[in-house]
Amino acid sequence: MTPEEAVTTRASRRSPRPRADAARNRDRIVAAARDVFVEHGTEAPLDEIAKRAGIGNATLYRHFADRRSLLRAVVLLIMCRVADHAERAAAETVDSLTALRRFVHDAVDERVGAVCGLLIDGGGQDSAEVAVQCRRVEATCETLMDRARHAGQIRADIGLRDLVISMSQLARPLPGIEYRDADAHRHLDLLLDGLRVPAPAACGAPGGAEERSVTYTEHAA
Incomplete structure (x- = not known):
């Protein structure tokens, strides 16, 4: 030696x-x-x-x-897991809208709606690691949406910002309102039905539209 x-x-x-x-x-x-x-x-x-x-x-x-370092770790965990879900959905052989739907449900299960608040409170705005994971999510989500648009499955005027804001709002219920995970997933299905071309007439009916390609029950299974 x-x-x-x-x-x-x-x-x-x-x-x-x-x-x-x-x-x-x-x-x-x-x-x-x-x-x-x-x-x-x-x-x-x-x-x-x-x-x-x-x-x-x-x-x-x-x-x-300190609290800031813990917040940063939580944001990084959520964004890593959401990025992984997005890439798995993009790699699937199912049709484009089904892949997008599965990603959205998985992202909400990861509490992606909390990320905006955590970032505001100092959980990673200055973190290169968080920025990398955010770019992974954005790029893969854009791919999922592009495929669905090109397949004529979602409206051409729907962008990534529309989807991200809607997901965040649905995953962050108003204070004082009883809100179950099942409620969030049902509202996600209603949202996704509204993106379709053409939007199903029954998308607002209680219980959801029968023609949805993937329901939350199927997603959870």
Whole structure:
């Protein structure tokens, strides 16, 4: 072993890689923080997040020195998962509207509607990692919509901004109104039916239109 290799070996022994349990704790903290921030806002007590993650406050602060760094990690988690869903939908062999529909439902399940509020509260506007994931989502979503437009399945005047704003609004119910996940998915189906060419006449009927290519029940299955 050369002197240089010996120095590298000693350094690696002094700086071991994070243990598997530490990585799991971090993942649990971020997942718990996502749910708590969505339910109670970004000013929710950090000890509530630690409690939900099943760890102590000291463990939380070892991973995240302040609220801002935790917010950034939550935004990054949501955007990574939404980007993955978009790319999986784009890779499917189903028709274009079905792929777009599946992506939209999956994105709402990931609480994508919370991202706007988290970004405003300092959760990643200055993060290069978050910016990369946002570009992944935008590019793949544009691809899904372009395919559906070219196939004559959605209106030509519908753009990415229309879809993103609608998804965010549907995934962030008004305070004080009882709103179940099933409500969000039903309203997404109504929205997507309204994008179709031509829009189904029954899209506003209770229970949804029978001609939808994919219902939330099928999506969840």
